[in-house]
Amino acid sequence: MGFPKVAVVGLGFMGRTHIQSLRRLGVEVHGVAGISEDEAMAAAQDLAIQKWYRSFDEAVADDEIEVVHICTPNALHFQQAKQALEAGKHVFCEKPLAMTPAESGELVDLAKKKGLVTAVNYNLRFYPICQEARARIAAGDIGSPYLIHGAYLQDWLFLKTDWNWRLEPEQGGDLRVVADIGTHWMDMVMYLTGLKITEVMADFSTVHPTRMKPAGAVETYSSKINQNTSDNEVAINTEDVAVILFRFDNGALGNVSLAQVCAGRKNFFWFEISGSNSAMHWEQENPNELWIGYRDQPNQVLSKDPSLFHPEVRALTGFPGGHPEGYPDTFVQVFRQFYGAIASGKMPETGKFATFQDGHHEMVLCEAIQRSVVEKRWVKVDEIPG
Numbered sequence: 001m002g003f004p005k006v007a008v009v010g011l012g013f014m015g016r017t018h019i020q021s022l023r024r025l026g027v028e029v030h031g032v033a034g035i036s037e038d039e040a041m042a043a044a045q046d047l048a049i050q051k052w053y054r055s056f057d058e059a060v061a062d063d064e065i066e067v068v069h070i071c072t073p074n075a076l077h078f079q080q081a082k083q084a085l086e087a088g089k090h091v092f093c094e095k096p097l098a099m100t101p102a103e104s105g106e107l108v109d110l111a112k113k114k115g116l117v118t119a120v121n122y123n124l125r126f127y128p129i130c131q132e133a134r135a136r137i138a139a140g141d142i143g144s145p146y147l148i149h150g151a152y153l154q155d156w157l158f159l160k161t162d163w164n165w166r167l168e169p170e171q172g173g174d175l176r177v178v179a180d181i182g183t184h185w186m187d188m189v190m191y192l193t194g195l196k197i198t199e200v201m202a203d204f205s206t207v208h209p210t211r212m213k214p215a216g217a218v219e220t221y222s223s224k225i226n227q228n229t230s231d232n233e234v235a236i237n238t239e240d241v242a243v244i245l246f247r248f249d250n251g252a253l254g255n256v257s258l259a260q261v262c263a264g265r266k267n268f269f270w271f272e273i274s275g276s277n278s279a280m281h282w283e284q285e286n287p288n289e290l291w292i293g294y295r296d297q298p299n300q301v302l303s304k305d306p307s308l309f310h311p312e313v314r315a316l317t318g319f320p321g322g323h324p325e326g327y328p329d330t331f332v333q334v335f336r337q338f339y340g341a342i343a344s345g346k347m348p349e350t351g352k353f354a355t356f357q358d359g360h361h362e363m364v365l366c367e368a369i370q371r372s373v374v375e376k377r378w379v380k381v382d383e384i385p386g
């Protein structure tokens with residue numbers, strides 16, 4: 001059986017990454033939609049895609065399309081996912097799933113009602129060595145986790161002149177670093193350990209209370225190359241830095257530092273999980289190695305090698321040992337799972353790709369974190385409706 005036909009909406013950093021990775025799997029990207037007909041046409045020509053749509057509505061009305069990939073700014077996810085589900089399409093949506101838990105909850109219900117396959121792109125789960133870490137944690141290798149800590153730091157919004165749509169709450173949401181990169185980190189540690197975050201305590205800072213907004217759109221990560229000489233100074237109301245404390249449902253404590261203004265840190269995601277037997281540490285910028293720490297024997301570094309992995313993880317690894325796998329490969333693996341679910345006609349059991357339910361849980365966590373900052377206290381996640 002062949003793959004269903006796909007439309008990709010949003011043609012920036014993510015849209016193009018989705019298209020490349022879908023092609024590696026053999027999935028046909030039948031048509032594309034962007035912010036304008038011109039953007040869609042240019043991308044279709046550039047990427048040799050058959051069809052471009054004048055609008056998202058036109059893409060969703062195309063009867064040949066069975067799956068929609070949503071790669072637009074955050075504020076559009078809810079409406080576009082809802083419309084695609086109502087039109088009977090399976091939906092693969094970029095993170096965060098929506099702007100509020102009310103919106104994401106509505107999408108969870110609608111997806112269930114329609115019986116369609118849905119995913120949110122927490123793709124970092126699919127680094128092969130993270131899958132292996134998960135299998136080892138489930139097998140009891142590190143014992144009972146009691147400290148789960150880490151960071152996700154970037155520098156692409158370091159300067160006051162750096163700009164992107166994420167800086168505007170009406171496009172990116174009321175939370176910036178937490179929703180944009182923090183949700184990746186929270187998804188990862190809960191996925192790896194099987195634990196749930198039950199309480200949060202957070203504080204934020206905005207390093208640049210004003211920024212220089214250029215006239216046109218600035219593509220993600222491109223500020224360093226395109227000099228911004230704008231004299232339009234605008235107020236910034238979202239966080240450049242977030243520090244969050246966590247309590248997990250087994251009693252473990254955790255903390256993460258999140259920022260997009262840390263000089264020299266490009267995409268510095270790391271976690272360390274300390275347990276009663278040993279510890280594990282991983283860094284996204286060196287994704288093929290997992291550090292394993294011991295008290296009474298020499299520490300180890302496990303290099304990615306499917307022949308040393310748990311059997312179920314081998315199937316999620318694209319290349320043999322000694323052949324590094326990176327960020328684009330995670331998309332191929334998550335799409336493989338997603339299209340496998342479509343072929344089987346049902347959502348997978350938990351523990352594979354992030355579902356709309358997982359995406360909704362991240363929105364609930366975001367709301368709890370925001371409440372904690374406003375009310376300056378620990379907030380229990382179950383205080384948040386949803």
Ligand SMILES: NC(=O)c1ccc[n+]([C@@H]2O[C@H](COP(=O)([O-])OP(=O)(O)OC[C@H]3O[C@@H](n4cnc5c(N)ncnc54)[C@H](O)[C@@H]3O)[C@@H](O)[C@H]2O)c1
Pocket residue numbers: 009010011012013014015033034035036039056071072073074076094095096121122123165180218219220
């Ligand atoms: N999973 C990941 O690792 C990851 C990484 C980066 C971004 N993202 C997510 O992907 C999404 C897109 O981010 P990006 O970095 O690609 O942004 P981007 O600015 O590079 O691209 C956004 C695209 O959406 C288009 N667009 C804007 N309004 C539109 C509309 N009304 N209809 C159709 N298209 C429209 C823009 O023209 C642009 O092509 C965000 O939600 C972001 O959080 C995820």
